[in-house]
Amino acid sequence: MFVIGTTQKLMKEIGKDVSVYNGDIDNGLYHWHMNMFKLGRYKCITFINDVTLYNCTVIGVIKKDLNNISDLIRDTLKENLLAEGFGGDIVDAYLKQADEIIFTKTSSRSVLGSMTELIKYTEAFYYRGGKEIIENDPLLLNNRNNRMVFMNIKGYSVNQMKDKLVEEFLE
Numbered sequence: 001m002f003v004i005g006t007t008q009k010l011m012k013e014i015g016k017d018v019s020v021y022n023g024d025i026d027n028g029l030y031h032w033h034m035n036m037f038k039l040g041r042y043k044c045i046t047f048i049n050d051v052t053l054y055n056c057t058v059i060g061v062i063k064k065d066l067n068n069i070s071d072l073i074r075d076t077l078k079e080n081l082l083a084e085g086f087g088g089d090i091v092d093a094y095l096k097q098a099d100e101i102i103f104t105k106t107s108s109r110s111v112l113g114s115m116t117e118l119i120k121y122t123e124a125f126y127y128r129g130g131k132e133i134i135e136n137d138p139l140l141l142n143n144r145n146n147r148m149v150f151m152n153i154k155g156y157s158v159n160q161m162k163d164k165l166v167e168e169f170l171e
Helices: 008-014 063-067 069-083 088-099 109-126 138-145 157-169
Strands: 002-006 031-039 042-049 055-059 101-105
Touching (some): 008 063, 031 109, 042 109, 055 069, 055 109, 063 069, 069 088, 069 138, 088 157
Antiparallel strands (some): 042 055
């Protein structure tokens, strides 16, 4: 089960009620935070892992995507993990945990701060106005974003995620 802390703005957009989460999963590898922002006229979502700060950004989100937000999360995460060179067996084992996704209120100011930093980075380095943002390669965008240095982890988030997944599924 994935537990995703969602901002009020995004919760309103996806039209889901916030679940009460009783904390029965101790492994932060399954905890994420998610937010919505705009680049020009395009709606975007970003979600970030609470422990590793591994993140995915989706640009050009439409209502249909928001209605199927769980599928969008699983598909985007799978595509990005495979593009980063994670083994297919590890990715499948990890995403098996995402069969159920619970949306809750945000719970970590630190992760929200990292997500805000990520959004500002994306705006500054990828958006120059106009339609070209939608034409960018989303895998390249996420690849670069996961090689961004965050203040509260040691190293890149992609390496942190690899280490945690290997620890979880291969040891």
